[in-house]
Amino acid sequence: MAPADGDRSSAVDRRRFVKALGATGLATSGGLAGCLSRGSTGPQTIEIAANTDVKENIGEIRRKLHDVGLSEEIELTAIAGVQSSGSRKQQYNRWLSGNLEQPALFMMDSGWTIPFILRDQLVDISEIRPELATTIQQEYFETFVRSIEDRTGGLYGVPLFPTTGTMLYRKDLVREAGFSPERDNWATEPLSWQQFSQVTKQTMDATDTRWGFSFQANSYEGLSCCDFKEFTGSWGGSYFGKKENLFGPVGERPVTVDSDPVVDATRMVRTFIEGDTQNPLSSVAGDISPRAVLQWQEETSRRPFSNGNVVMHRNWPYAIAIGGAEDAYGQDLGVMPIPYGVTEQDATYEGYGGTTSSLGGWHVALNPNSPKQEAAFDVMEAMVEPEMQLFLFELLGWLPPRPALFETDRIREVPVMGRYVETLKLTVENSTPRPVTVAWPQESTKIAQQANAAFSGDGTPRQQMETLKQQLQAIEEASERKDAAGDGQSPSDTGTATAGGG
Amino acid sequence: MATDTGSGRSVSLSSPGRWIEGLSDTQFAYLLLTPCLLIFGVIAFWPLVRTFQMSLHADLLYGAERIGPFVGLENYVELITGERNAALPRPFFDPSQIFTSAVTVTVIFTVVSVFFETVLGFGQALILNQEFRGRRWARVAIILPWAVPIVIQGMIFFLLFQPTIGFLVEPLNQLGVFSSTPQANSVDSLIIVIVADVWKTSAFMALIILAGLQSIDRSLYDVADVAGASKFERFRTITLPLVLPSVLVAMLFRTIGAMRVFGLIETVSSCSTVPSLSCLVVQAFSSSRYASAATVAFVTAAIIGLVVSVYIVKFADVDGGGGF
Numbered sequence: 004m005a006p007a008d009g010d011r012s013s014a015v016d017r018r019r020f021v022k023a024l025g026a027t028g029l030a031t032s033g034g035l036a037g038c039l040s041r042g043s044t045g046p047q048t049i050e051i052a053a054n055t056d057v058k059e060n061i062g063e064i065r066r067k068l069h070d071v072g073l074s075e076e077i078e079l080t081a082i083a084g085v086q087s088s089g090s091r092k093q094q095y096n097r098w099l100s101g102n103l104e105q106p107a108l109f110m111m112d113s114g115w116t117i118p119f120i121l122r123d124q125l126v127d128i129s130e131i132r133p134e135l136a137t138t139i140q141q142e143y144f145e146t147f148v149r150s151i152e153d154r155t156g157g158l159y160g161v162p163l164f165p166t167t168g169t170m171l172y173r174k175d176l177v178r179e180a181g182f183s184p185e186r187d188n189w190a191t192e193p194l195s196w197q198q199f200s201q202v203t204k205q206t207m208d209a210t211d212t213r214w215g216f217s218f219q220a221n222s223y224e225g226l227s228c229c230d231f232k233e234f235t236g237s238w239g240g241s242y243f244g245k246k247e248n249l250f251g252p253v254g255e256r257p258v259t260v261d262s263d264p265v266v267d268a269t270r271m272v273r274t275f276i277e278g279d280t281q282n283p284l285s286s287v288a289g290d291i292s293p294r295a296v297l298q299w300q301e302e303t304s305r306r307p308f309s310n311g312n313v314v315m316h317r318n319w320p321y322a323i324a325i326g327g328a329e330d331a332y333g334q335d336l337g338v339m340p341i342p343y344g345v346t347e348q349d350a351t352y353e354g355y356g357g358t359t360s361s362l363g364g365w366h367v368a369l370n371p372n373s374p375k376q377e378a379a380f381d382v383m384e385a386m387v388e389p390e391m392q393l394f395l396f397e398l399l400g401w402l403p404p405r406p407a408l409f410e411t412d413r414i415r416e417v418p419v420m421g422r423y424v425e426t427l428k429l430t431v432e433n434s435t436p437r438p439v440t441v442a443w444p445q446e447s448t449k450i451a452q453q454a455n456a457a458f459s460g461d462g463t464p465r466q467q468m469e470t471l472k473q474q475l476q477a478i479e480e481a482s483e484r485k486d487a488a489g490d491g492q493s494p495s496d497t498g499t500a501t502a503g504g505g
Numbered sequence: 506m507a508t509d510t511g512s513g514r515s516v517s518l519s520s521p522g523r524w525i526e527g528l529s530d531t532q533f534a535y536l537l538l539t540p541c542l543l544i545f546g547v548i549a550f551w552p553l554v555r556t557f558q559m560s561l562h563a564d565l566l567y568g569a570e571r572i573g574p575f576v577g578l579e580n581y582v583e584l585i586t587g588e589r590n591a592a593l594p595r596p597f598f599d600p601s602q603i604f605t606s607a608v609t610v611t612v613i614f615t616v617v618s619v620f621f622e623t624v625l626g627f628g629q630a631l632i633l634n635q636e637f638r639g640r641r642w643a644r645v646a647i648i649l650p651w652a653v654p655i656v657i658q659g660m661i662f663f664l665l666f667q668p669t670i671g672f673l674v675e676p677l678n679q680l681g682v683f684s685s686t687p688q689a690n691s692v693d694s695l696i697i698v699i700v701a702d703v704w705k706t707s708a709f710m711a712l713i714i715l716a717g718l719q720s721i722d723r724s725l726y727d728v729a730d731v732a733g734a735s736k737f738e739r740f741r742t743i744t745l746p747l748v749l750p751s752v753l754v755a756m757l758f759r760t761i762g763a764m765r766v767f768g769l770i771e772t773v774s775s776c777s778t779v780p781s782l783s784c785l786v787v788q789a790f791s792s793s794r795y796a797s798a799a800t801v802a803f804v805t806a807a808i809i810g811l812v813v814s815v816y817i818v819k820f821a822d823v824d825g826g827g828g829f
Binding site for chain 2: 089092093096100118121122123124221222223293294295297298303306307312441442444445448449451452455459474477478480481482
């Protein structure tokens with residue numbers, strides 16, 4: 004009997020255990036279901052995956068959207084998302100690959116929107132709201148719109164704000180060294196690299212400033228997409244020949260990173276960093292940049308400039324807002340276009356030479372899985388209103404994507420940024436987007452690695468660029484071959500798809 | 506009576522509760538484990554199988570489909586022969602570039618970091634196993650790095666070796682240990698990442714080894730004292746053999762962790778400068794080369810599996826295999 008009782012009590016315990024487990028399971032699944040049912044925010048609430056700036060200012064942005072005509076029934080809410088652009092791309096990739104219905108709108112970096120277009124993961128707004136697409140294609144900066152178009156004219160979102168590389172400098176220091184930026188109109192008449200490096204060197208010496216020129220040369224996307232592209236472009240060079248090859252066709256365009264202009268640009272940077280190297284570019288003054296630029300990205304290169312240790316600094320417009328603030332350099336902050344190596348007429352490749360800025364920026368794209376596409380389109384239409392764009396420039400320093408808005412008095416009255424509007428307009432007009440294709444992620448990594456190695460003095464610039472050429476050719480071939488083999492796409496289809504941005 | 510009770514139960518077998526009551530302890534244990542095994546199968550084995558399946562297809566860069574046609578083991582062949590290197594941010598395996606190819610970097614990182622972590626962790630555990638005043642605080646101090654989040658840890662070492670910010674760059678450069686831009690140099694960066702890992706995870710090793718030391722029967726040492734054994738003999742004949750299973754378990758965990766290293770590299774340096782196997786997976790995935798990413802991921806899992814098997818076999822030698 005005793006064992007039987009023992010079994011019975013054990014069995015009762017089991018029964019209780021199973022009941023408890025069942026109850027817990029039900030409670031948990033109920034809770035999970037509650038957590039997962041994210042569609043409870045109402046049919047007219049549109050979520051946008053954006054950044055911290057938008058999240059923090061969403062109340063004001065929402066009010067302005069309603070002021071410019073968005074229905075009061077539609078409410079925009081924001082998800083801050085991760086700060087790093089690359090991580091955000093991966094997050095969007097996971098969401099869109101998982102066919103999530105929310106968020107309805109995505110704020111996408113112009114540097115990686117095209118891969119989403121090529122994956123059929125965004126909505127072509129020109130098919131659904133053709134008037135909206137026409138307005139954008141006619142009135143916005145053309146180069147910026149190209150980074151969200153396909154070759155057939157399809158437009159896959161609303162360009163939000165462009166951003167370009169500019170050269171910040173200390174007006175007080177260059178004046179002290181005897182230069183006159185206003186008289187020589189540095190704001191809109193680009194200097195040559197020769198003039199720039201001599202001004203920098205002389206200012207360093209005259210004012211006892213530690214460094215002359217800080218920029219971003221770490222082995223990362225910012226080097227390949229932007230700094231190195233600006234250096235090479237200003238010497239009339241390019242990664243893939245003439246400008247119309249920017250967006251492909253992959254595998255059919257020439258790889259020209261070993262051409263003289265690119266090698267000269269690399270030698271120039273080596274001369275800036277190392278001074279008298281074995282192979283200096285004699286036309287520019289050397290030893291004006293610290294070797295630390297090889298490790299610097301945007302913020303690490305800006306800090307020495309903000310701390311007063313640097314004369315010239317290459318960065319994006321956000322750095323102007325910081326440096327031009329009254330508690331920073333105020334009126335003593337100067338901004339000029341990126342200097343040039345050769346003029347446009349003397350450029351080896353068509354479309355390059357002269358001052359050349361890299362074009363970045365962000366777009367707003369629509370999730371094809373969203374059940375609230377009509378309301379999301381209304382939000383996008385409100386974002387296209389000029390009044391909204393001027394408001395975002397005032398609120399967040401986002402440059403308007405319409406050239407016409409740079410001519411308004413109102414934009415010049417905006418504190419700090421308003422002072423530099425002429426220069427910013429010029430840089431946007433002379434900017435080139437990065438050559439985004441399906442092969443770009445790998446190409447970008449290799450370009451950054453080889454450029455960084457060349458700048459650091461690991462081999463000669465020509466050797467590094469020749470190695471880079473082989474690597475890029477291999478990537479181009481690999482991308483083309485795989486595409487033709489997969490999914491039954493013909494090479495011509497591939498070409499069309501690759502050239503999505505152009 | 507017992508028989509009656511049994512037949513009474515069998516009458517109402519339709520009730521799941523009654524059926525459960527009829528199970529033996531072993532059957533009941535398996536029943537309880539079943540949901541765990543199912544969940545584990547879904548979250549661990551299914552992705553592994555799916556990864557392998559993806560790795561047998563071609564990369565597809567255009568269109569809504571993620572992967573291309575079935576290509577068998579072509580991805581593996583190209584990966585091992587180096588033909589796939591063009592599609593990867595750094596070579597998978599290249600003996601001429603040991604500090605910039607993924608397999609060699611991962612192996613160097615794993616062997617060096619686990620070696621130093623074991624030695625330091627063992628030393629720390631032996632000290633913490635002693636009775637001394639303030640031992641509790643010493644334990645907290647040694648274990649503290651383990652509690653530091655990886656991003657904070659990464660930022661500490663990133664800033665330490667950032668020119669114009671970190672105070673270590675100039676002196677180490679002048680001593681000839683590092684270049685003036687250590688984070689732009691693959692060898693320097695690998696050393697920094699290893700030091701960062703050792704700084705943090707030695708504490709983990711110490712913790713597990715200390716647990717092993719604490720479980721040693723103290724009376725064995727009394728016997729050794731009576732027999733006149735020296736301190737070294739006590740260590741060699743009692744401490745080491747009895748703590749070895751714990752050391753091997755700790756080394757196993759750390760080896761698995763080290764072979765998957767990614768976050769530390771991304772925060773301290775970059776995947777471009779110190780390319781580990783996981784770096785290749787993430788970067789290939791980010792480039793929409795899902796099949797290549799799956800191939801490297803599966804090879805990484807296979808290498809880890811191989812290393813784990815070595816440990817398990819070794820452990821079986823040490824302890825008769827009972828510990829796992």
